[in-house]
Amino acid sequence: MGCTEVRVLLADYLEGVLPPDRAQQVEAHLQACPICVQERRALERTTALLRQWAPIVPSERIWAGIEERLRARGARRVASGSRLPFARRYRLVAALAAIVVAVLVAFFLWPRPATTYPPLRDSYTKYWQAHHQWAISGGVRELYPYVEAQ
Amino acid sequence: MNTRSDTELVQRAKEGDAGAFETLYARYHARVYRLLYGMLGNRDDAVDLTQEVFVRAWIELPRLQIEKTLYGWLRRTAINLGIDYLRRRRLVQFQSLDVAPDEEESESFEWQIPDETQDVEAAVMQSELQECLQQALQRLSTIHRVVVVLHYIEEVPVEEIAQQLSIPVGTVKSRLARAREALRRQLEPLLNKGNEHGMH
Secondary structure, eight states, X not given: OOHHHHHHXXXXXXXXXXXXXXXXXXXXXXXXXXXXXXXXXXXXXXXXHHHTOOOOOOHHHHHHHHHHHHHHTTOOOOOTTOOSOHHHHHHHHHHHHHHHHHHHHHHHHSOOOOOOOOOOHHHHHHHHHHHHHHIIIIIHHHHOHHHHHO | OOOOOHHHHHHHHHTTOHHHHHHHHHHHHXXXXXXXXXXXXXXXXXXXHHHHHHHHHHHHGGGOOOSSOTHHHHHHHHHHHXXXXXXXXXXXXXXXXXXXXXXXXXXXXOOOOOOSSOSHHHHHHHHHHHHHHHHHHHHXXXXXXXXXXXXXXXXXXXXXXXXXXXXXXXXXXXXXXXXXXXXXXXXXXXXXXXXXXXXO
């Protein structure tokens, strides 16, 4: 077996997935070929380095997103100590909120009897002038005849 | 540390114990994230899909049948989501394998044998090693990075990778060979320093 063939088989050889007879042939070659031995070491080190790869994990960010997504999908809540299914809790909160909104809407929009508000300053003066005129021209007597009787 | 088995925790989670699910999350989310980050080469996408994996796990809990550990299910789901994502985004080629590693960056790495002591120097070395590995993986094209991560980091057998990716076993092997070659070129400074320090 030549160097080219050994290098093709080297990865499988190191992973132990070569048939026994092929593995023996690779082994025999490695015993006699220092260049392929070097190749084997480089391969072993490369894979060993790769296994050391451990990126920093944003654990809290991931967890927060999981909770958010479950909430958005109306799934059961995932939180420590909480055994109340999220959907049920959500429905309860939504019902309470709807009641509050309905009460507020009714309070502000419910039709009320028309209220006579005091006239504005200008017309207010005119109103009292007219009222005074009406009163002194006999309006009071028409309205309260008993006043005169007394 | 929680010593309960996955089977027990899954059962408790099925019954509505969110704490049990949180324990499973604590146990496996880092591995799921690493797998997806390795496959996709992007932190935000990896966070996004890791969240999706666990959301699906929670939703699927009532129907979930696990053999020994939950990780098998999580890994399968993560790989499927990762592959779908890459296909959807058509991220076929991230960067050519033929592109030589940046000389300046390669020389800036200083190989140090990872030290068990927790001193600052060791932390810096570890950080440099991680940075170097990260860059080496990033420089691989997506198709090569995916097989490398699945095979060398997740230890998924070649046959299973072929099945997952719907490609022949021979293609997986040839991609692995090319990726190994590219990685070896890029990690050469580390490998040479390793030789000098008698790394085995």
